Amino acid sequence: MVKVKEAAPSGLEHENVEDLKHYYYQMLLIRRFEERTSEMYVKAKIGGYCHLNLGEEATIVGLMAALKPEDYIYTNYREHGYIIARGVPPGPVMAELFGKETGVARGRGGSMHLFSREHNFMGGYAIVGGQVPLAVGAAYALRYQGKPGVVVAQMGDGTTNIGAFYESLNLAKLWRCPVLFFIINNGYGMGTSVEMGSSEPDLWKKGASFRVHGERIDGTDVLAVRDAVRRLRERAESEGEPAILDVVSFRFRGHSVIDADRYRDPEKVRAGREHHDPVRNFATLLLDHEIVDEAWLNVTAERVEREVQQAIDFANASPDPRFEDLYENMYATPVPNTPGREDALRAVRINRGEW
Amino acid sequence: MPIITYRQALNDTLGEELARDPNVLLMGEEIGVFQGSYRITEGLLQEFGPKRVVDTPIAEEGFVGVAIGAAMLGLRPVVEIMTINFILVAIDQVVNHASKIHYMFGGQVRVPLVIRTPSGGTGQLAATHSQSFENWFAYCPGLKVVAPATPYDARGLLRAAVRDDDPVIFIESLALYDTRGDVPDDDDYVVPIGVAEVKRRGEDVTVVAYSRMTAIALQVAQRLENEGISVEVVDLRSLRPLDRPTIIESVKKTGRAVVIAEDWYSYGVTAEIAATIQEQAFDYLDAPVLRVAGLEVPLPYAKELSAVSKPNANSLIYAIHQVLAGSSRGAPWAK
Ligand SMILES: Cc1ncc(C[n+]2csc(CCOP(=O)(O)OP(=O)(O)O)c2C)c(N)n1
Ligand SMILES: [Mg+2]
Numbered sequence: 001m002v003k004v005k006e007a008a009p010s011g012l013e014h015e016n017v018e019d020l021k022h023y024y025y026q027m028l029l030i031r032r033f034e035e036r037t038s039e040m041y042v043k044a045k046i047g048g049y050c051h052l053n054l055g056e057e058a059t060i061v062g063l064m065a066a067l068k069p070e071d072y073i074y075t076n077y078r079e080h081g082y083i084i085a086r087g088v089p090p091g092p093v094m095a096e097l098f099g100k101e102t103g104v105a106r107g108r109g110g111s112m113h114l115f116s117r118e119h120n121f122m123g124g125y126a127i128v129g130g131q132v133p134l135a136v137g138a139a140y141a142l143r144y145q146g147k148p149g150v151v152v153a154q155m156g157d158g159t160t161n162i163g164a165f166y167e168s169l170n171l172a173k174l175w176r177c178p179v180l181f182f183i184i185n186n187g188y189g190m191g192t193s194v195e196m197g198s199s200e201p202d203l204w205k206k207g208a209s210f211r212v213h214g215e216r217i218d219g220t221d222v223l224a225v226r227d228a229v230r231r232l233r234e235r236a237e238s239e240g241e242p243a244i245l246d247v248v249s250f251r252f253r254g255h256s257v258i259d260a261d262r263y264r265d266p267e268k269v270r271a272g273r274e275h276h277d278p279v280r281n282f283a284t285l286l287l288d289h290e291i292v293d294e295a296w297l298n299v300t301a302e303r304v305e306r307e308v309q310q311a312i313d314f315a316n317a318s319p320d321p322r323f324e325d326l327y328e329n330m331y332a333t334p335v336p337n338t339p340g341r342e343d344a345l346r347a348v349r350i351n352r353g354e355w
Numbered sequence: 356m357p358i359i360t361y362r363q364a365l366n367d368t369l370g371e372e373l374a375r376d377p378n379v380l381l382m383g384e385e386i387g388v389f390q391g392s393y394r395i396t397e398g399l400l401q402e403f404g405p406k407r408v409v410d411t412p413i414a415e416e417g418f419v420g421v422a423i424g425a426a427m428l429g430l431r432p433v434v435e436i437m438t439i440n441f442i443l444v445a446i447d448q449v450v451n452h453a454s455k456i457h458y459m460f461g462g463q464v465r466v467p468l469v470i471r472t473p474s475g476g477t478g479q480l481a482a483t484h485s486q487s488f489e490n491w492f493a494y495c496p497g498l499k500v501v502a503p504a505t506p507y508d509a510r511g512l513l514r515a516a517v518r519d520d521d522p523v524i525f526i527e528s529l530a531l532y533d534t535r536g537d538v539p540d541d542d543d544y545v546v547p548i549g550v551a552e553v554k555r556r557g558e559d560v561t562v563v564a565y566s567r568m569t570a571i572a573l574q575v576a577q578r579l580e581n582e583g584i585s586v587e588v589v590d591l592r593s594l595r596p597l598d599r600p601t602i603i604e605s606v607k608k609t610g611r612a613v614v615i616a617e618d619w620y621s622y623g624v625t626a627e628i629a630a631t632i633q634e635q636a637f638d639y640l641d642a643p644v645l646r647v648a649g650l651e652v653p654l655p656y657a658k659e660l661s662a663v664s665k666p667n668a669n670s671l672i673y674a675i676h677q678v679l680a681g682s683s684r685g686a687p688w689a690k
Contacts, residue, residue, distance in 0.1 A: 047479030047658060099479070099657035110481045110656030126483045127441065128413045161412035162444070189413055191389030197412035263388050321657045326664065330652065339651065339690040346687045347650055351662075353669035 012289050015223075020291055023065060023222050025300055027057035027279045030081035032308045033090055037080065037097060040312065041257045046097045049126070050111045053081035055252035058278030059184055060085050062225025063152065066233055070149035072120045072142075074135040076156055077112035078184075079124035086119045090311035100318035107321045108329075128189075129162035131155065132181070136168045139177035143240060150178040150236045158189020160206055161197050169210040169242070176240030180232055181207070183244065184219065186251035191263040204246035212242050219249035220278040250276040323348040356537040364506035364538050365395050365471075365527070368513045369433065373403050376431060379517060382409045382422055383435030392437050393473065393532055419445035419470070423453045423522075426468040433517060436472035439488050439526070446491070453522040454497030465520040469513075473527040474502075475567055475617045479661050482653035487618035490627075492524045493594035499548050500594040502526035504569035506536040508592055511546025519548060526594075528567040549596035553605060557587035560611040560675055563602055563628050565591040568615045568666065575671045586675065594624060602628065603635045610641040613674045615666055620648035620688040642681040645674045651689050 012020070034052040041050050053060060056078075064085040067073070075082050080097075084090055088104060096103025097111050105115050112126035122138065125131035135153030142149055159165060160183060172179050183203050187194055194201045204214030217228045225247060232243040250272040254261035261269065286292045326344040349355055359367075372379045385392050387400035387410040400408040411418040415436060422432035436442045442449065449470065456466050476485025493500040499521055503509040509527075516523040554569060555576050564572040569590040576586035589605050591598065606612045612632050616624040625646035632644050650664040670688075677684065 048481055048656060049484065096656075099660075105656075107657035107660070108482075108653075108655045110479065113481060113483070113656070126481070127444070129444070158413045161414045163414065163416050164444070190385050190392070192385065192410060192412065196388070196410060262390070321655065321660050323660065323663060326650065326652055326655070326660060337690055343687070343690055344650075348663045350673045350687055351650075351664075351667060351670050353672070355673055 012285075012291065017291055019065070020286060021296075023061050024279075024282055024286060024292070025304065026061045026064075026085050027222065027282060028300060028304045029090065029307065030057045030060060030084060031279050032304050033084060033094070033311070034080060036308050036312060037094070038257050040094075040097065045315070046111065047099070048110050048112070049077070050097070050257045051078035051255065052253060052257065053078060055250045055273070055276065055278070056184055056186060056219065057081060058222040058282065059219040059225055059247045059249050062222040063182060063229050065222070065226040066229035067152065068149065069120070070147070071233070072122050072135070072138050072149065072151045073154065074122050074131040074138065074152065075124050075154040076128070076131060076159065077124050077126040078156070079114055079154075080111070082154065083114045083116060083119070083121050086116070086121050088116050088119055088121065090307060091314035094311040094315040095318045098315040098318070099320065100315055101321045102314070102318040129155070129159050129164040132159070132164050132168045133171075136172045136177050136179050139172065139179035140175055142178060143176065148237060150180060150233050152180050152182050154182045154184065156189055157183060157185040157187065157194050157203055158192060158197055159183075160203050166210075169207050169212050172242040173210045173212050177242055178236040178240055179242045180229065180236055181212070181242065181244045182229075183246050185246050185248045188251060188255070188264075190255045190259070202246070204244050207244045212244055214244035214246060216246040216248060219247035220276045220281060222278065222282060249278070356539050358535050359506055359538050360532065361506045361509050361534050361536070362393070362395060362532040364510040365513060366397060366399070368510045369396065370399060370402065372433070372514065372517045373399065373407055378429060379431045379433060380407045380409060381433050381435065382411055382418055384411055384413055384437055386410060386435050391435070393529065395471070395532075396435065415441055415445040416448055420448040420452070422468055423448060423456070423466055426466045427456065427464050431467045431517060433469040433471060436470060438484060439472045439474040440484055440486050442470070442472060442488065449492065449498070449522070449524075450495050454495050457521065458497055466522050467520045468522045469516045469525055470522070471525040471527060473529050475528050475530065476654055476661075476665060477530045479656055479658055481656040481661070485654040487616070487649070489524065489526045489594055490618055490622075490624045493597075493624065497522070498595060499523045500526065501548055501592060502566040502594060503546070503592060504531065504554075504564075504566050504590050506534070506538045508546050508590075510538050511544050512548065512592065514543070515545045515548050518545070523548065526566060530567050531570065534570060546592065549593045549598060551589055551591045551593070551598035551601040553587060553601065554590040555586065555588040557585040557609065559585045559609060560613060560678055561587045561589055561602075561605040561609045562671065562675070563589045563591065563612060563614045565594065565616070565624075568617055571668050571671060572615060575668050575675070578668075579672065579675065584675065584679065597627070597631075599631050599635065602631060606632050606636045607639045610639055611678045612640070612644045613647060613671065613678050614644060615647040615671055615674070617649055617666060619651050620646065620686065621651060623648050642678045643683045643685075645678050646686050646688075647671055647674045648688055
């Protein structure tokens with residue numbers, strides 16, 4: 001992990017105790033949701049590619065704590081935690097991973113393509129960099145319509161090497177779009193380290209050619225993330241000033257649940273999990289400041305355990321999408337000569353060998 | 356002859372070509388330290404070092420362009436695009452540059468480049484990760500597009516592609532990587548680009564396929580033999596150039612044809628083949644040609660919904676029965 005300058009020892013006296021407890025609860029919820037998701041993948045309840053937020057809980061909860069309801073979020077495919085922290089209950093999220101009709105994208109999207117219009121969660125995107133220009137476009141629309149709010153373009157460190165990122169930086173600055181380039185710098189894009197992939201490994205500097213301001217933040221410190229986002233969010237909204245946040249965190253496991261993580265030194269991974277565990281570190285902080293006690297931590301753990309189990313039960317009990325709905329939502333405006341229910345059933349019967 | 360996997364055939368061939376010609380080099384995401392997203396390049400970084408096996412950042416447009424430029428000066432890059440879905444961010448370099456440079460500059464410079472990439476969908480990878488775009492490249496004059504179905508052809512066509520002086524799009528398939536077949540290890544054979552192969556002789560109906568669909572066609576032919584139906588399987592192996600004579604010769608013999616491909620039905624590869632048959636073997640046909648292809652949706656994630664949206668053995672068997680019955684009801688895969 002890249003070294004981040006020690007922040008001044010944080011006094012928690014200005015903090016709202018209920019907020020602090022809520023951050024902890026949300027981080028633990030993401031932690032357990034992801035651990036159970038990994039179990040469900042092994043049980044073949046979940047298919048396709050599946051990327052976990054383990055180790056990145058503080059980056060997510062810190063971000064969401066600073067955002068307002070009118071803000072929008074575009075993310076990459078490693079987004080289970082984001083949609084949950086944005087307020088979508090874990091049940092429909094797990095149901096999406098299970099490919100169920102009750103899922104947030106009705107089973108059509110899966111782990112990499114979560115979405116909730118209601119929460120301005122504008123999607124997980126699985127083509128690296130794809131979400132970045134979209135987020136700038138959303139910010140452009142806000143400005144155009146004179147609406148409040150900002151847009152977050154979340155991405156990974158590896159994504160800062162793709163062309164779309166640079167074009168987006170340029171356009172965002174040129175057109176004064178209220179967008180935050182929120183880079184989860186977990187040190188790796190698959191097996192490629194930041195140093196291997198980026199000639200400028202200080203990712204926060206990558207906006208320099210475009211006069212886009214950048215900062216590096218300790219992504220294991222939920223309060224540091226929240227405060228930086230708050231500050232830059234404010235400037236983006238009031239001045240149309242985009243910014244890069246280089247949020248340093250530690251990826252606990254392989255790139256996806258099926259990655260054996262052969263390219264990282266196991267000793268470093270072990271040490272990383274021990275020293276950069278945002279959930280455990282935050283629990284320690286809360287205990288040290290006597291904001292919570294062991295009993296509260298236990299009750300919270302039980303609550304989270306129950307909620308994640310309920311999400312799994314909900315997903316298990318939910319129906320699969322129906323075959324006849326295969327062509328549903330193909331077009332928003334219906335036009336003639338497009339297939340419908342009957343066509344779906346006919347083709348499905350044949351493809352299932354039921355003619 | 357040793358029996359090896361399609362993956363092994365590719366891996367061995369890449370290793371041999373690197374050893375044979377110092378101008379050959381591999382480029383792509385995760386091909387070295389990570390050992391290849393699908394382990395096609397496993398061990399090659401260790402054997403040949405980082406000058407020959409180049410890990411790239413996630414920058415497809417950039418490194419495909421770099422490979423084209425390097426090819427213009429005599430290197431022979433073999434680029435891996437992790438899956439064909441990600442080639443879209445590089446399509447300008449392939450279509451507007453690689454395919455044009457030799458012809459448009461009056462034949463003064465060559466672009467000896469191979470782009471290897473798996474196409475198609477398996478395992479619930481959902482809409483953005485399950486597509487077949489080989490027809491986009493087969494459409495483009497100046498490119499060569501090959502799509503081997505067996506380990507033998509994978510090896511022979513990869514050799515041909517690496518030694519060819521034009522840009523070759525080499526289509527693989529995740530579902531084929533673990534399939535096995537005979538591959539001679541002592542013989543430096545090459546499978547010619549632009550030549551199809553009758554993979555199985557039959558009398559009653561011709562099935563035209565390539566890549567994973569050839570594997571399915573061969574299984575179906577085997578099954579139908581027990582029902583007394585004799586299926587001839589033409590494996591295209593190359594989409595551009597397209598070996599029309601081999602298709603036509605087969606259809607003239609059987610009088611019936613089914614064309615199967617994994618891409619979407621409308622405007623896909625099957626349309627080109629069916630049109631060719633109609634133009635060149637019309638008088639020989641005893642039934643309309645039927646096309647089997649993907650249902651026209653962004654592939655849904657949900658397991659069952661995903662599975663029924665791709666062509667498979669059931670769809671092919673249905674189509675063969677329709678064609679044998681002389682049906683002109685048309686294909687059920689689209690409106
Ligand atoms: C255009 C494109 N190229 C390649 C891929 C394959 N791929 C998926 S994730 C990934 C690594 C991304 O790394 P990073 O941006 O650091 O995000 P992280 O996974 O670490 O969150 C790659 C190469 C892709 N999905 N899209
Ligand atoms: Mg990363």
